[in-house]
Amino acid sequence: MTTLQPPSYSNEIKVAFPQEHVLLLTLNRPKSLNAITPTMTADIKAVLDWFDNEPSLWVAIITGEGRAFCAGADLVAWNKRQASGGAESDQQSIIDSVDGFASVSRRYSTCKPIIAAVNGGAYGGGVETILNCDLVVASENAKFALPEVKRGVVAVQGGMPRLSRTAGHQLASEMLLLGKTITAKDAAKRFGFVNKVVPQGEVLSTALAWAAEINANSPDAVQSTKRALLLATRNGSIEEAVIAHMGSKESKRAFTSENIQEGLKAFIEKRKPSWKNPAKL
Known part of the structure; x- marks a missing residue:
């Protein structure tokens, strides 16, 4: 697997091949809780587009470096765009971005399974990304929230329709209208978008075991x-x-x-x- 040559990418992500036929993509801005930047989005898109077309890779796993999976959008950068009159361009970029947040939340092109290995907190676009993965394993201490309404923004990158279909209107409203944070246990048992909750140290090994089962x-x-x-x-x-x-x-x-x-x-x-x-x- 070491002979595989993915496209170039910045240090905001990591790419590895931990077992045969498996791509491991790690969000790598731990000091910023892996908040997504335009550079990171471009990197993820390039790697996943390559993954889509590489016959020897059959499953992808997405996880986060450090104590969070993904804190969502970089709100500091968003604030700067908003202050400079970038609202219309933001709306148009969302329409034009067919793969969605982090090039994952609305990705439709790939027919290869994607597993989310949620090592810690997931917020906003981080949850929207998870909702478009095929299998989700989360650590016991993981937290999930769609708090966009608390910041005057909206979860528009595919999270609302997917959560509504998965959890039903009322439970989706609980997260979306209240901006409520939920536990991994609730995400699995009440809201239905986490497949399995495991101890912190078993998140990645569980995802790899699932990948091996798929690849059998x-x-x-x-x-x-x-x-x-x-x-x-x-x-x-x-x-x-x-x-x-x-x-x-x-x-x-x-x-x-x-x-x-x-x-x-x-x-x-x-x-x-x-x-x-x-x-x-």
């Missing part, structure tokens, strides 16, 4: 399945979602790949399948 399956089938999940949020009925999925590039690849042949053959022969990297779409 056919990458073609996994990526086709994620595309189906994404399409389910964009289509009005089950029938429309099924038809859209069957017409997708990921579905066509899954039905015609070497991996479907290998999976069926391994079942007949009562052995573990040996998966190959998916063909580029």
